[in-house]
Amino acid sequence: MRRFVDCFRSLDEIPQGYGPTAVTIGNFDGVHRGHARVIRTVVAEAHSDGLKAVAISFDPHPALVHRPDVPHFPIMGLRDSLDLLDELGLDALVLLPYSLDFAQETPEDFVRTTFVEGLGAKKVVIGADVRFGRNNSGDLDTMKQLGEEHGFEVAVVEDLSTDNDLTELDAKDEHRRCSSTWIRELLASGDVDSAAHLLGRYHRMRGKVVHGAARGRELGFPTANMASDSDGLIPADGVYAGWLHDEAGQRWPVAISVGSNPTFEGVSRQVEAHVMGRPHEEVEDFDLYGQNVILEFVAHLRSMVAYEGMDALIRQMTKDVDDAWRALGYEPE
Structure with missing residues (x-):
């Protein structure tokens, strides 16, 4: 039985005064080992300060909206993604409806309406290469600056890559991080063994x-x-x-x-x-x-x-x- 108490499909579904929270953001396609590292960090940060652990994602996947002419198939279905995120200990998942209009929101407006007003974020956990907001103009420095303005801390999680935890895997690039794109390439070539190593399961x-x-x-x-x-x-x-x-x-x-x-x-x-x-x-x-x-x-x-x-x-x-x-x-x- 899934233990999610809160699962919101829009900001309007988030009750007023929800939080305070520790938050992360991503597509989580496949919920691979890199995603799991981020989610576990969010859960740990939340538990240490008595916060709710929340992940923000998007439905449909942004690739379907920005490139509708290019076929895009999820690595796994939503039910399996929810089950895995649940096992990692999240308190809530926010699935924001993604559209071209939504994509025009500035980094500042997105953080204010979603992280601050919607979720009462006190901690935000992200990767160093995070991009968000209109034209992906927001980055790690932007998030840290917004954290200072709105009163939340920013924690950075190191990528899983061929430089550290994935040294035994062959990669086209010398420094390659665990990613949904890499998993897709492996599955497209039939290399389900290497894909399982990145996923953390078959x-x-x-x-x-x-x-x-x-x-x-x-x-x-x-x-x-x-x-x-x-x-x-x-x-x-x-x-x-x-x-x-x-x-x-x-x-x-x-x-x-x-x-x-x-x-x-x-x-x-x-x-x-x-x-x-x-x-x-x-x-x-x-x-x-x-x-x-x-x-x-x-x-x-x-x-x-x-x-x-x-x-x-x-x-x-x-x-x-x-x-x-x-x-x-x-x-x-």
């Missing part, structure tokens, strides 16, 4: 299991097909090892296929998971249709390729299942 999708073409069942590998409106960024086409969490709270090992399956013509891009059972146990007739499930991507096994004939495809699928077992830490029988 990348996940959440959605309803729907009926597919039943080709997997005919071949001896029945699959749970994720609905096209499932939450979570779909990684690169290929085959993955992972876990499926059903509505009963059971966790099942799975081999996941992402793509259009080039062996068959006219198949649209889809995500489907073959439930392998429990370690070294046969899975009997197992029906997930209609259930809302969570899929976790643990390891990339191979890219998607076309096979000539069903025999070759079945041999490869059998190997995929064995490889998935090994990736999950078990030896296939």
Whole structure:
């Protein structure tokens, strides 16, 4: 059960006199390890001074408003984001409606109306590269100056980067910080292992299991097909090892296929998971249709390729299942 007492979707929903608070601001797409560091700092600062810990975010994502012609898919859905922010100990989340008109608000007006008047902020926790207000004209110096004017302290949180906590990860840039952009790049290349390192957990999708073409069942590998409106960024086409969490709270090992399956013509891009059972146990007739499930991507096994004939495809699928077992830490029988 989510413990949020306060969850506001506009400044008008914030009760008069709410606060005092410790506040941070961000998009929190993916709620990765860098976000978690900031949120934990806000919670610690709030607890030390008897304040409420609050995060401010935006809905829709600013990228959808400023670049509507460029597709933008969240790393995870709002439900999972709220669950993770909740686990980190926030007292409230403020989801401000984002529009082009809102984007024209000056840094000074934004801080005054949201931080000061709306939330009674006494502490503001941000990263050194913070930008806010019209044309992103507000920065760290701006925030510190506004803090002096309005009576709140500003605490700066160091980025997670390849200079410190992420030294074992390869990056195109010598000094690269943990970011949603980097995670998107990793998922687009199928590197779910590195993405999990930045996220602090396996990348996940959440959605309803729907009926597919039943080709997997005919071949001896029945699959749970994720609905096209499932939450979570779909990684690169290929085959993955992972876990499926059903509505009963059971966790099942799975081999996941992402793509259009080039062996068959006219198949649209889809995500489907073959439930392998429990370690070294046969899975009997197992029906997930209609259930809302969570899929976790643990390891990339191979890219998607076309096979000539069903025999070759079945041999490869059998190997995929064995490889998935090994990736999950078990030896296939």
